[in-house]
Amino acid sequence: MSEPTTPRLLRALAGETLDRPPVWFMRQAGRSLPEYRELRTRAQDFISFCHDPEMAAEATLQPMRRFPLDAAIVFADILLIPRALGQKVWFETGEGPRLGPLPPIEAMADQVEASTGRLAEIGETLKIVRAKLEPERALIGFAGAPWTVATYMLEGRGSDRSAARTYAYQHPDELDALLDVLVEATARYLVMQAKSGAQVLKLFESWAEHLAEDVFERIVVKPHTAIIEKVRAAGIDTPFIGFPRGAGALVETYAARVPVEAVALDTQASAVMGQRIQDGGKTIQGALDNLLLRAGGPALDARIDGLIAQWNDGPYIFNLGHGVLPDTPVENIERAIRRVTGN
Ligand code: CP3
Numbered sequence: 635m636s637e638p639t640t641p642r643l644l645r646a647l648a649g650e651t652l653d654r655p656p657v658w659f660m661r662q663a664g665r666s667l668p669e670y671r672e673l674r675t676r677a678q679d680f681i682s683f684c685h686d687p688e689m690a691a692e693a694t695l696q697p698m699r700r701f702p703l704d705a706a707i708v709f710a711d712i713l714l715i716p717r718a719l720g721q722k723v724w725f726e727t728g729e730g731p732r733l734g735p736l737p738p739i740e741a742m743a744d745q746v747e748a749s750t751g752r753l754a755e756i757g758e759t760l761k762i763v764r765a766k767l768e769p770e771r772a773l774i775g776f777a778g779a780p781w782t783v784a785t786y787m788l789e790g791r792g793s794d795r796s797a798a799r800t801y802a803y804q805h806p807d808e809l810d811a812l813l814d815v816l817v818e819a820t821a822r823y824l825v826m827q828a829k830s831g832a833q834v835l836k837l838f839e840s841w842a843e844h845l846a847e848d849v850f851e852r853i854v855v856k857p858h859t860a861i862i863e864k865v866r867a868a869g870i871d872t873p874f875i876g877f878p879r880g881a882g883a884l885v886e887t888y889a890a891r892v893p894v895e896a897v898a899l900d901t902q903a904s905a906v907m908g909q910r911i912q913d914g915g916k917t918i919q920g921a922l923d924n925l926l927l928r929a930g931g932p933a934l935d936a937r938i939d940g941l942i943a944q945w946n947d948g949p950y951i952f953n954l955g956h957g958v959l960p961d962t963p964v965e966n967i968e969r970a971i972r973r974v975t976g977n
Contacts, residue, residue, distance in 0.1 A: 639770050641656070641704065641705070641769070641770055641771055641772035642656035642704045642770070642772075643705045643772040643833075643834060644772055644833060644873070646917050646950065647917055648873070651946070651947065651948055651949055651950075652949075654946070654975065655942065655974065656951050657704055657971055657974040657975060658704055658706075658707065658774070658953060659697075659703075659927075659953060659954050660707075660953060660954055660957040661957030662701075662967075663693045663694055663696060664960065665960035666958050666961070667696055667697060667700070667964065669696050673692060673696070679724065679725065680711070680725040681711075681714070681717065681723065681725065683709075685755045686755065687758035687761075688762070690708070690709040691709075691759050691762035691766070693709040695767070700964075701967065701968055702975050703971060704770075705772040706767055706771060707774040708760055708773070708774065708776065708827070708832065710756050710776070712776075712777065712778025712838055712840075713731050713733070715749065715823060716786065716787050718745070718819070719745045719746070719749050719815065719819060720742055720745050721733055721742075721787060722735075730791065731786060731791060731792060732790060733786055733791065734790070735790075736788060739808060739815060743811075743814075746815060746822070747822075749819045749822070749823070750823055750826050753826065756775075756823075756827065756830075757826050757827065757829070757830035758830070760775060760830040760832055761830050761831050763831070764830075772834055773832055773833050774832065774833070774834045774835070775824065775832025776836040776838060777827075777835075777838070778820075778838050778840070779839035779854070779857065779858060779876075780813045780816035780820065780857040780861075781839060781841065781853045782838060782839050782841045784798060784809070784812050784813060784853075788801050799849075802853060813853060813857050816857070817857050817860045817861050817864070818864070820861050821861045821868075824870075825864075825865055825868045828865070828870045828872045833872060834872060834873055834874075835865070835872050835873070835875070837861065837874065837875070837876050838877050839858070839876070839877055839879060840880075840956075842879055842880050842881040843881065843882070845881070845884070854878060854884075854888065855887065855891050855892055858876055858888075859891070859893060862892070862893050862894065863893070873896065874893075874894040874895055875897070875898050875919060876892055876894035876896070877897075877898035877900075877919075878897070879898075879956065880900060885903065885907065886907060886911065889911040889914060890914060894916070896916060896951065897911055897916055897917075897918055898920055899919065899920035900920065900921055900955040901922075901954075902955070903920060903921045908920075908921075909945070909947075912945070912948030912949060913948070916949075917948075917950065918948070918949070919950070919951035919952075919953045920951075920953050921954070922937060922953070922954045922970070923937070923955055924958060924962070927954060927967065928959050928961065928962040929966075930963060930966040930969070935969075935973055938973045938974060939973075
């Protein structure tokens with residue numbers, strides 16, 4: 635039996651079916667909130683913001699003050715790892731991430747151990763947030779999954795990922811070596827996060843789309859499994875949420891093969907597919923369309939009720955299918971969360 639203060643999110647991840655699902659939103663911290671936009675003007679640049687524990691803790695806590703959310707997600711970014719491994723990373727305002735040339739893979743392999751130390755501030759952020767957050771509210775740590783991070787490292791920016799996929803075919807040994815470096819660095823980073831207060835760990839595979847089944851096995855299933863096994867071997871039993879966004883029918887392969895406690899579903903996930911994953915013994919999370927959250931109105935209420943009706947007969951975490959869009963009205967976010975929590 636769980637303690638009365640056991641966070642609802644942890645109960646769902648332990649496989650409990652609850653009277654109502656826990657709720658949190660990807661990108662709940664960020665530009666949709668006026669207080670975030672104000673805080674952001676005080677940061678030199680986005681990377682220094684992520685590496686400033688006081689400021690990052692404040693950004694993490696802003697949505698927790700405003701909304702009755704069941705979990706906070708640490709304010710950081712998936713591109714802090716390539717930087718910690720020695721690749722140049724910066725953000726062009728209004729455009730997104732930019733990365734310098736890919737360093738030699740052997741040079742990055744030599745940096746794996748040191749990389750975790752270069753991410754120590756994220757551990758400090760987690761400690762500050764955990765100390766301030768009520769015990770009923772869970773704290774989530776995260777990392778980008780190796781393939782998604784590799785797409786940015788190889789292409790130097792956000793893109794359609796076709797160059798990265800071509801690289802996977804033309805240079806399989808180099809790609810595998812790069813993924814191995816990322817698996818090792820990511821596992822160490824997640825162990826550090828768990829030791830710093832993260833009660834849940836999420837792997838963001840934001841670009842799991844368009845992958846053939848054999849490629850999906852090699853660059854998604856295998857590295858995710860390796861990361862989780864390494865974290866477990868370090869004595870950490872923190873539950874994992876895996877998010878293979880865009881994987882379509884391969885989401886079920888993912889759920890069956892990767893030892894995550896929960897699978898986060900994107901907007902396209904069907905009701906029956908989610909139910910089959912629950913029947914297979916895993917918790918599911920998702921999958922409200924972020925455009926519908928932005929649009930609001932009766933269609934938003936109806937879809938929230940529909941998702942709960944279709945999935946809350948098993949372990950379920952309410953969330954979006956992708957992150958909150960920056961121009962989402964705050965009233966819609968508030969209304970959606972209250973519709974789920976019933977207050
Ligand atoms: O609230 C939260 O979800 C926690 C913080 C968080 C951020 N990035 C902060 C952020 C998380 C979990 C991420 C993950 C992330 N970062 C992903 C995976 C999730 C997804 O959305 O698919 C990816 C692909 C990235 C890489 C990234 N970071 C991009 C492509 C961009 C630019 C696009 C954009 O939205 O501006 C970022 C920047 C970023 N990361 C912002 C925030 C709040 C906006 C930066 C700003 O304030 O100017």
